[in-house]
Amino acid sequence: MTAADGTAVEDLSRLLAQMPRPAGAEYVAALEDELATRFGVQHAVAVSSGTAALHTALLSLSVGPGDEVLVPALSVVMSVAPIIQAGARPVFVDCDRQGRGLDLDDLAAKVTGATKAVLPVHLWGRQGDPVRLAQAAAAHGLAVVEDACQAQGSRTGGRAAGTNGDVGCFSLKDGKIVWCGEGGYLLTDRDDIAGRARALRAHHLPPYDGQPETVGYNYRLAEPLAIIARSNLARFDDLLDHRRGQAQQLAGLLAATPGLKAATDAAAGDNGYSALFRLELERPRAFCEHLARLGVPNSVGTFGLTAADRRPALARYAGSPCSQAEMVIDRTLAVVLTDHDTEERINGYAQTISREASTWDTHR
Numbered sequence: 001m002t003a004a005d006g007t008a009v010e011d012l013s014r015l016l017a018q019m020p021r022p023a024g025a026e027y028v029a030a031l032e033d034e035l036a037t038r039f040g041v042q043h044a045v046a047v048s049s050g051t052a053a054l055h056t057a058l059l060s061l062s063v064g065p066g067d068e069v070l071v072p073a074l075s076v077v078m079s080v081a082p083i084i085q086a087g088a089r090p091v092f093v094d095c096d097r098q099g100r101g102l103d104l105d106d107l108a109a110k111v112t113g114a115t116k117a118v119l120p121v122h123l124w125g126r127q128g129d130p131v132r133l134a135q136a137a138a139a140h141g142l143a144v145v146e147d148a149c150q151a152q153g154s155r156t157g158g159r160a161a162g163t164n165g166d167v168g169c170f171s172l173k174d175g176k177i178v179w180c181g182e183g184g185y186l187l188t189d190r191d192d193i194a195g196r197a198r199a200l201r202a203h204h205l206p207p208y209d210g211q212p213e214t215v216g217y218n219y220r221l222a223e224p225l226a227i228i229a230r231s232n233l234a235r236f237d238d239l240l241d242h243r244r245g246q247a248q249q250l251a252g253l254l255a256a257t258p259g260l261k262a263a264t265d266a267a268a269g270d271n272g273y274s275a276l277f278r279l280e281l282e283r284p285r286a287f288c289e290h291l292a293r294l295g296v297p298n299s300v301g302t303f304g305l306t307a308a309d310r311r312p313a314l315a316r317y318a319g320s321p322c323s324q325a326e327m328v329i330d331r332t333l334a335v336v337l338t339d340h341d342t343e344e345r346i347n348g349y350a351q352t353i354s355r356e357a358s359t360w361d362t363h364r
């Protein structure tokens with residue numbers, strides 16, 4: 001057991017002995033201080049999930065009915081649902097050729113008088129060029145809400161993913177690099193966003209008891225979960241190194257496998273959230289599904305990742321197809337990693353992937 005874990009166990013025992021207790025948020029407040037320090041931002045606001053963080057961020061920017069929000073088709077359904085929940089319309093933007101960031105020409109073409117914000121999604125821990133995105137957003141007067149739920153620890157140009165826009169949103173769900181079971185947080189330097197987010201996450205209850213024009217939600221992070229999040233935040237660097245090491249291990253083991261090209265780029269500041277490979281095999285989606293059935297968890301095969309504009313639930317928002325995003329998703333094997341995956345398990349993944357890739361033609 002690490003020292004951090006020992007502290008967490010003591011904190012949990014102390015807290016449980018006091019519960020139920022009047023509303024208080026001692027551990028949540030401590031977590032927020034530590035997050036703000038770690039990321040070098042003015043404010044961290046802890047909430048109950050990454051989805052809640054995105055919804056709260058949009059509401060804090062007064063995004064609502066009649067507004068449009070630009071969002072990559074290279075994203076997950078959880079990135080889009082909060083836009084709809086806020087009453088706004090998602091407008092899907094294609095990705096750049098590397099599949100890292102937004103296609104800024106497509107973005108410019110999709111801005112209308114109703115566009116209020118752009119919500120870049122740093123899928124698999126990768127992000128595009130935040131400076132160019134900020135310039136594009138400023139040129140059109142758009143707020144930037146980053147979905148950095150998969151990008152804790154990713155950095156570009158010396159800055160952490162999730163600290164480049166007006167507000168960055170993170171998930172603490174298990175499987176994320178820093179996790180606590182279920183949870184999330186927002187990072188921002190803007191006092192107005194932080195103030196509104198704190199009020200919205202707890203129904204505007206005191207001390208946020210003015211006369212709000214909107215209702216709030218119960219998006220509080222529970223105190224026991226804040227203890228777990230603090231324990232993991234204390235070993236953030238180790239967790240990050242570990243995840244990058246796992247991604248590198250798998251990339252190294254598969255370096256000579258035909259039909260696969262490693263695509264995680266630690267030199268570009270990626271956090272190694274998933275081990276990424278570009279597939280140059282026939283029927284790449286079927287290959288990912290086949291691997292999932294053989295016990296290699298991956299985005300397409302296990303979670304059915306599909307370009308957002310191709311999802312039936314989002315069909316009514318689809319415009320011209322985001323074909324680059326569809327191609328990137330279909331041709332990416334993103335092996336899901338967690339901090340509990342041992343070297344042995346990763347060796348097993350490599351053996352399965354290598355064997356199946358070299359015999360894939362026979363499965364047709």
Ligand SMILES: Cc1ncc(COP(=O)(O)O)c(C=O)c1O
Pocket residue numbers: 049050051052076078079121122123147148149150170171172173183184
């Ligand atoms: C990119 C992305 N956005 C949003 C979310 C939503 O986070 P949560 O599951 O904590 O609500 C996730 C969670 O997996 C995610 O990966």
